[in-house]
Amino acid sequence: MHDNETPFFWMADTAWNGPLKSSELDWKDYLEVRASQGFTAVQWVATHWRGAPDGDANGEKPFSGGEKISINADYFQRLDKRVEMINAAGLVSVPVLFWAIDGEANPVHALPDDQAILLGRYMVARWGGSFGAWILAGDGDYTGDHAVRW
Numbered sequence: 001m002h003d004n005e006t007p008f009f010w011m012a013d014t015a016w017n018g019p020l021k022s023s024e025l026d027w028k029d030y031l032e033v034r035a036s037q038g039f040t041a042v043q044w045v046a047t048h049w050r051g052a053p054d055g056d057a058n059g060e061k062p063f064s065g066g067e068k069i070s071i072n073a074d075y076f077q078r079l080d081k082r083v084e085m086i087n088a089a090g091l092v093s094v095p096v097l098f099w100a101i102d103g104e105a106n107p108v109h110a111l112p113d114d115q116a117i118l119l120g121r122y123m124v125a126r127w128g129g130s131f132g133a134w135i136l137a138g139d140g141d142y143t144g145d146h147a148v149r150w
Contacts, residue, residue, distance in 0.1 A: 012041035012094060019044050019082035020056045027082055031089035041092035043135060046079065046123055049099035062119065069115045071122055083130050093132040097123055 002008050013034050018027060034042065047062045048055045055061040060075040086093040097120050098109070111119065124134070 008040065010041055010092075011039050012043045012092075013039050014043045016043070016045045016096075017052050018042065019046075019079055019086075020048075020052045022057070022082075024081065024085075027085055031085055031091060035089045035091060039091065041094050041133070042086050043094040043096065044082075045099055046095035046097055047099065047119070051099075065115075066110065067112060067115070069111065069119060071119070076123075076126055080126065083127050083132070087131045093127065093130055094135060095123065095127065095132070096135040098136065 015030065018030060022030065031042070045051065056075060056078060058074075058078070060072055060078070062075045063069040063071055083093045083095075098116065120136075
């Protein structure tokens, strides 16, 4: 629902790698086209994953390390601009914080819980003031013992 209590229709495009891999001009063009087509939201993956194992277009990754991570501010500064562009186009930014399929191509999945929480809180703090929504994780096993983590 919008602030004025009118209904909000969620019609999102899944531009999983869009913010990670696009040039600024290509991203602007993409957003203009989607807004003109009536889309209301853009869902995208905020961390490197099997679809972008080498990180963003500059080869940057959101963090380094494993047992104790170090956040890469340069990576997030580039994404900040993409989030601002989504909102400027009148669209809702919907980052998938973690891609949750088990495997080496999805390094966030292998993080210890405390480090995954640290990274997740960092992203929420960074983009929480934007016009957006969140997807915690995609394509994971959220049943049984696995449900506890998520």
